[in-house]
Amino acid sequence: MQAYVFEPEMVVPTRTALLVHGWTGEAASMSAFVEPLLAEGFRVVAFDLPGHGASTGRELNIPLGVASLAAVARVFGPLHAIVTHSFGGAIALAALAGSVRGQPPVSTERLVLIAAPSSITEITRQFGATIGLGRRGQAALERRIHVVAGNPVEIFEGALQLEAIGLPTLVIHDRQDRELGFHHAQALAEAGKFVTLEATEGLGHRRILKARPVAESAARFVAGEG
Structure with missing residues (x-):
């Protein structure tokens, strides 16, 4: 597993935020979230999922993704927050809910799901x-x-897993997402009052990762300001 660690300047970090990219992505896909999280005083860890970026492997599925996320969490935890995109959200939900047999649940205090699937x-x-x-x-x-x-x-239905996890969650999704329709976000938001839904317009499934307001909103939520 290839991981990347970013430390805030002039601050001794006491909290860690983990970035999890989506299918066909890599750690660099989540780069827009690094600076806003550093500004909030977080240590930021990003990693390449199996078969992606500089990590080894030729395939990726939820069990492999969960195992890799759990391994990174063991090295860099405890985790204060996990920020995900697309399939990375499905992996994080399965990891937090303990949905993969043989993998103990991962723990965090806050979760951000960007353009994540609900089903x-x-x-x-x-x-x-x-x-x-x-x-x-x-x-x-x-x-x-x-x-x-x-x-x-x-077992991997996102809304059911999220309901079982029950931690403060921010769901950000574009209304014009053609890869994963907005109904996925709506289903996740119905998991409970602990879920906050933010809709964007015209960013689609991938450009949403480059939008500064999205990264800043995620960082504020991770810091407990939202």
Whole structure:
């Protein structure tokens, strides 16, 4: 695992924020969040998920992602906050909820989910439809997920995991996100009153990571100002 550590100047950090990128991304994808978090006095840790960036491996799934996140948390924890994008949000939710068998839950005090999926089941079935899987093929795919993850795909429903975790969470999602529609954010927001939903306009699924107001909003929330 390749990790990157950023220390604030003139401050002895007592809290750590972990950045988790999404599918086909890398630690550098989350670079816009580093400076605002440093300004709030946090040590910032980012890492490349398996098969991404400078980390080794040729594949990525939720169990591998959870194992890598847990490993980074053991080295750099305790974690005050986890800030995620896209599939990184699904990984963080599974890690925090203890949804992968054999992996003890990761702990943090605050969570930021940017353009995160609420339903791995929905995504799996959309994928199956896209590649032309019939009923039997889809069932076989979901059985394979059960074998790899140690739990059926339904266990990884984001809103249910978030409800079980119950920690202060900021959900940021663009209304024009074409990769993961805004309904994912709405479903996550329904997990409980501990969830704050912020909608953006016209940033899509990836440009949202480069928007300064998004990074600043995330940093304020992580610092307990939102």
